[in-house]
Amino acid sequence: MQCAADKVARLCAAPRGLVSLWRDASDVVAGVVPYYWTPCWFTLDPVSMLMTSHYHFGMDEFPGEWLAAEYYEDDVQSVPDVMRSAEGISTLHEAAHGDPSGSPRWRRNRTLGGDQELIARLRTRSGETWGALSLYRDEGMPMFSETEKSFVQEIAPVLAGGARRALLYGQAEEPEYADSPGLLVLDENWNIESATPGVDRWMVDLPGGDWDRGELPAAVITLAGRVLRCVEDRDRLGDVAISRVLSRSGAWLVLHGACLTSTGRRRIAVIVEPAHPSRLYPLLMSAYGLTEREKEVTSMVLQGASTSQISVELHVSAQTVQQHLKSIFDKTGVHSRRDLVGKVFFHHYEPRFRDNEKRTAAGRPVRGDPWHTQSS
Template sequence: MTATTAERARTRLEALASAGLDTPAFATGAIEILRGALPFSAACLATADPATELVTGTVKWGGLTNNEDDIWAHQEYVVDNQYSFTDVTRRPGGVTTAAAETGGEPSRLPRFHEFFTPCYDFGDELRVSAPADGATWGFIALFRDGSGRFTPAEMDFASSVGPLFGRGLRGGLVAGAVDTVTGPDGPAVLVVDHAGEVVQAGAGATARLLDLGATENGPMPFSLVALVGAARRYASGRSHQLPRTRLRTRSGQWVVAHASPMASRDGSGTDVVVTIEEARPPEIVPLVVAAFGLTPREQDVVRMVLQGHGTAEIATALHLSSYTVQDHLKAVFAKVGVRSRRELTSRVFFDQYAPRLAEGRGVAPSGWFAPGTPPCVPTTTAV
């Protein structure tokens, strides 16, 4: 790889990351650009929830399929004694390889001698994190066949473009807001057994799975498979926080998924309960605001706008002049692609909540919108 080739790839990746593409389109283009500078046999580009660094989706290239997602998740979250995606973020430059981790013997890793080598004949793996503004938005895994090894120079190059992938993946979260709410309503509950099979499902579960990318009678989407693996890791005592992650569905909705291991009285249970429910504003707004690439001060201004504060109130609270607040708002409007505070509020909520108000949805006792219920309209009494 020459310096000219590397610089050309970086320039193209930077342009792609700023193009406002959705995640699949960005990932497909970015993998092709990267391959022109850093040869590899196969690749997997994973998105992640920056709050937990759990994988929320994947785009695969080079013969990799979704058929082995349960094995991927098992190796990533359950099997011990090997580095994980989360570990990579703590490595210098956010990059490592299987050869570097094992002194040149990747076969020492369970994921290689149990999975990668027998299934794909991979000889080395390069992993790099995809950060942006201090948060991790995804990961890249590149593979070489047989005896091929990634060099230190290639690791340095991958580290240098990791943030460009981070920007592109982050931007993909806010590409293509929806105009109407067409996805399923209500929470869904699944029970997954030790073999990764859904053995029980509550009302609405099938609709939720399809909206998350599953197929009829097919396996769960990788985001949920990974969540189940993380729950099993929690059950084994190697993680101290029950896993949860925020996901954007095909219909444009945001949902929060939780996973919790079930234990029988003798402690031998292996089932995992997965709950999928629509995200509330406090859960999703920080992620959405960060995804637009706003500066910390711009994020402060947006939070106060969403709370209904005027320019003077924002200026006083943030110790800024009114002119500076207006300048921040202009910058925010340009980044988000809106022209007013009203549009900003709708865009931040991805039109997920605004359509419900426009449809006249009322609020149920749970504090959330009730399906098909008209809003509560105050009555007036003639005097």
């Protein structure tokens, strides 16, 4: 299992397309946790923990009624519930206490030949949830064992980091926003082999260096050096170096560095991104006119926080939380927390989810943000 975990780490370290990552990771997982047909991979927005994409080989379009069930149906197991759970992993049979026959989810899975289902949260060690993994088994296969579940939990943080970098890579390769990430590929002598469109704006904003004269900023050279030192340590081949740098304009930038070895030559990939807050916040403000505090409460509701948890986190009374919730419900036109989650998903995330299905089919980069509109 350690060999498989190492393979997953190396797959996730280098910038690559998301679908390519999911395909290769599926093959590695199969060697340790056998499954029926194919896994279903999801990406999630870590601020809201709402789904932004899925990849299920052979299912180009996720059925609409199945998607609605994830957010509105009462059942023993769902992707959103597992994402918000303490354990972050669940099997359908265990959730149903050994008899899933009364579960609508189980009956849907049976239409595709599945019997068992394991759902795992892909959350980084720093606490950001970037994805989910569903594995299936047909009738007659053994139950998912504790050893198999432990393996999935072991690789989950690595897969989460890989999904995050794949989304960054996609934004760098095909920018969607003015502040989209940039990607540099350097050889081991710090010569630039390639650069994505727009990366020059980040290089100019980083302190030190002279981009016009081909001199790299000090932060990029330092990060590249850390990457090569990791390569020399055979136990750290899958490691990713990260640094946070204050730019000349006063904004914080995050640099991700990893070694590329697919060609046999050592090359360093550096992704630069702005350390900006989620695009969910301006979306909520523009669409519903929520106050800053109401946006914070809404974000926590989307992540499954209880009234008491919100009260503690925001240092306000439970009564104040309830007052904020009433105002949020009035502004968004819903009557419950579940309806609020469903409305935010189907108005601002399902369009992204569906667009990503088209992107996947066309071989284009997958997006991880809420749906971008002129108003947001």
